[in-house]
Amino acid sequence: MRRTRFGLCLALLLAAPATALDDAPATPPFDSAAALDDWLSHNASPLDLMPPYARALFLDSLGFGPQGLHTLPVDILMAELTTKEAADMLRLLLDGDAPFQGLTSEEATRLRAARAEGRLGPPSEDVLRAYRSWQDALQRDHAASDATAAIDRLIAREAASDHDTGEDLRLLQRAAVQRAAEAPDDVRIDNAVALHARLRSRGLAMRTDHRDLQQALLRGGRLEQARAFTESLPDAGLPPVPVLDTARPLPAGAVGIWTIQADDAPVPTLRLDAIDLGTRIVVVSSPGCSFSTAAAAAIPLDPELGPLFAAHATWLIAPTAIAEAAMLRAWNRRHPATQIHIATHAAQWPMDFDTTPQFLVFRDGVLIERFGRWERDGSDRDALHTMLARAGLLRSTSPAPAAGDNPPQTSGRE
Template sequence: MAFACLPSFALADEAANVAAAPIKSEADLKAYMALLPKDSPLYLLQPLDRKVFVESLRFGEKGVTTFSTQGVFDLPPADGRKVLALVGAQDMIDPPSPSSAAATERAVPPAESFATQQLTAYEASYASLLNTTDAVYAHTARPAAVQSFFDTHFAPALAEKQLRALSSRDLAALYRSTVSTTAMFPDASHLGTMRRVYDELARRGQATDGQARDMFGALFRARDFKGLLAFRAVTRKAPEVAPITLDGQLSPRGLHRTLVVDGATVVRADVVDLARGAHIVVVASPGCHFSRDAAQAIEHDPRLAGILGGHSTWIEPTGSATDLKPWVAWNAGHPTLRIDLAASDKAWPEVTRWETPTFLFFKDGKVVDTVVGWPKEGNGPAIEKAWAHANGSTSQM
């Protein structure tokens, strides 16, 4: 399932969008859902997508922070913007041209058309799968919980006869369940299961651009670069996705491996040497506003810039985003705090939590200190203290 995290320092027009949005807080959401207008853009979403979107909304002081985009990007652009405008995030989708907008924009269907539709059995199971994931707070326990739920509620439908017999909505829900499990287990077996369900959607002529993006994302998360090229060769869906190519060889078992973003469609295999001396590994993401706040503060603080600018490697948690432009933009704007991609979670066994930002302080190959997060007041003193510890001195350089 795709999620979006909005930056905390929005541009002026984005701030205006948030200010004009009807839903800016949990209280706003409750009030809106209690009255749910009959012409609400939420009715443009299928029942399952609407449920997931509403239940995924999280808010901070400046409005929405996180939400699911499931189903939103499958709508015509004008409709997708209507849904996201509810929380002020409509600029995530480019406005359609006037000519295309007139041809693709749909009127909001009558409330009864979707409101009276109940979730199917597999849609209800998928919603429960998401609740199961949220309920398991220990990150290390989540994969097992997701796999167990999938095996119980979805695996029986994978037999060819049962797969062919599924309704369209149940098949779509099954596919989403494979997306969730493959995110936890990005291996050949789970990719194969996900691809089987996608191929059935394609056979029926029901595969969507969003479902193709999920397939591209899963292949990239698994670092299956040959698979990316092969899938692109057999689908015209999600035409904006260009397969990412690998420069060099990526060892599947190598420690501290990264992918350096060399362009919008090219990554280069690299390795970070942590065996000797002091070094900081920062888990960060261009889409995380805390990471962006941290980078901005570090660059404006000479002491922190001296520490992080010359003694750190920034890595992005393993993810399924196939658009590398945010990393290209970040690296151009923060040349001393470039973010590379983690080759895999297993390549970084010392990283036990992938919250962003997390600062891990290494000394001769071992983690000696960790600083997590970037609160309003920053974390400068904690970083300086941890660096002095790792560097074996009381100095900051």
């Protein structure tokens, strides 16, 4: 099971190209912040390319537990390092490849030149302190904390200002976009748009900034604004905003989902359909989650689960994935047994979409059972079977298939 921060949102996982890395010397796994700090004090790393405040933010946001690293603020790396530099750092921390998209070489050169030439001054103490407190609150899941209110006030102040505020603008623009995605309302979205426009006018808005604002606009339901924004940046590599086919109105009280049309048009089309929740298994899934892809690979081959899911399951992804319709269309072509649909409104569902995979059973529109995990080795198969039997969809518990039917998967990408 995986829970993602906004910096690890679906756009990063789906849109990022796979990154080839040169062979690097093996490094010991770091089981504590002290071990990592000691290694960094004796070795060069991509973190040396980051300004001191960003390096400190990244290191302070890492979380270690009994089994090693468990919290990794990828969004900070993506804002400061190229794709290759970030991948090298993630390989050091994770001992494996991580296909996230960072700055282009040109963007990194432009950003670092602005700092070297004094055109981008360091952040102010009050903004940096507020940003750090807000990030700490997010890690503790204190979404409605005083720190969140403080960062909202600073975002509003910055949006109303026309002064050159250096790194304050970069930090608060990132915070504004994240806040607009977390709790979309007109004020937050407008603030995010305003700060992004100022950053863009200074030549300091990067492709990660463009992508995150597009996501925030889509999460807030501003499809036409997202479409115009995307068209204004033809070279940014943003996924196209799809065409929405709403010709067939939904019945009163129906829950809507977007079905991705299986055509070859340059811009995908999403058809609005009503999902039948009479007897339905809903799998909250993401092609960017290796646990989800393991489930999608194993379940169709299971002699009991396969036929049941073929008859009653809908694989569903968060509404923000509307920006990734082209990628999802390609996924569906490669995985016809587990084709993904897109939820139209998160508020219509009794679960969050950040945790994947989740297995939920509905009867007559009511959630009656849920199961919230799938290990990559398939070891959760019997627990899922038990839940489905409890829901009346299977009659008896049977053992899992042989281990060879559930090969370990180490990557959430195809």
